[in-house]
Amino acid sequence: CFSPELLPLFDLRGRVAVIVDILRATSSMVTALAAGVTHIVPCSELAECRALAAQGYLTAAERDGVQAEGVDLGNSPFGYLDGVVPVRGRGVAITTTNGTRALHLSLAADAVVLGAFLNLAAVASFLRRQNKDAVVVCAGWKGHFCLEDTLFGGALAERLQADFDVTASDATLAALDLWRTAQPDVAAYLLKSAHVRRLNHLEAHQDMAFCVQQDEYDIVPIWRDNQLTINNEQ
Numbered sequence: 001c002f003s004p005e006l007l008p009l010f011d012l013r014g015r016v017a018v019i020v021d022i023l024r025a026t027s028s029m030v031t032a033l034a035a036g037v038t039h040i041v042p043c044s045e046l047a048e049c050r051a052l053a054a055q056g057y058l059t060a061a062e063r064d065g066v067q068a069e070g071v072d073l074g075n076s077p078f079g080y081l082d083g084v085v086p087v088r089g090r091g092v093a094i095t096t097t098n099g100t101r102a103l104h105l106s107l108a109a110d111a112v113v114l115g116a117f118l119n120l121a122a123v124a125s126f127l128r129r130q131n132k133d134a135v136v137v138c139a140g141w142k143g144h145f146c147l148e149d150t151l152f153g154g155a156l157a158e159r160l161q162a163d164f165d166v167t168a169s170d171a172t173l174a175a176l177d178l179w180r181t182a183q184p185d186v187a188a189y190l191l192k193s194a195h196v197r198r199l200n201h202l203e204a205h206q207d208m209a210f211c212v213q214q215d216e217y218d219i220v221p222i223w224r225d226n227q228l229t230i231n232n233e234q
């Protein structure tokens with residue numbers, strides 16, 4: 001489990017990077033692809049995201065937890081499920097405060113996939129087939145640690161402890177312990193999370209309950225040809 005700022009200190013070559021931003025970027029992008037979005041172009045800047053509308057993309061953008069001006073969607077997974085904006089068959093250009101940035105910082109890895117509680121089993125199964133070390137890149141909040149992303153790292157390590165040496169790093173051991181502390185009731189545990197409190201203030205509290213569900217979608221979004229699509233290779 002690494003925060004994006006530490007990535008320059010870490011050689012991702014030969015490894016699989018699992019990008020995680022539970023609240024809410026990777027949860028939302030997994031939901032989007034499961035809901036029929038064909039592909040996702042993560043953008044660094046708002047202007048880049050908005051410009052892709054001219055090429056027929058739906059645009060999704062969040063800054064500080066709030067939907068940005070002049071785009072079709074914010075960063076709630078419900079935006080891809082409630083039918084207000086039809087998404088099936090469309091490409092989505094997206095930019096968020098932390099999640100898309102973490103992805104762009106991780107492209108030196110042999111493979112880059114999105115992880116969320118929503119596709120936890122699918123990510124674990126994908127990693128078992130890669131026979132490579134995995135690095136969980138925790139997007140956090142503006143360079144700061146966040147509970148929910150590291151909880152995911154612990155949950156993933158627990159699923160993989162029969163297949164990987166999860167004692168290889170203290171960060172993984174700490175994430176495992178955090179997960180074992182929280183797992184009896186993850187939603188209750190995360191009420192203390194700074195971003196949950198931030199989202200509740202922004203009246204996005206239903207997003208957290210959705211984003212902590214495990215194994216809802218059996219898909220793994222993977223970075224190929226400068227976009228994210230559902231992995232269809234074994």
Ligand code: MLT
Nearest residue numbers: 023024025096097098099
């Ligand atoms: C992010 O990518 O920074 C987070 O998902 C922020 C959010 O959507 O609340």
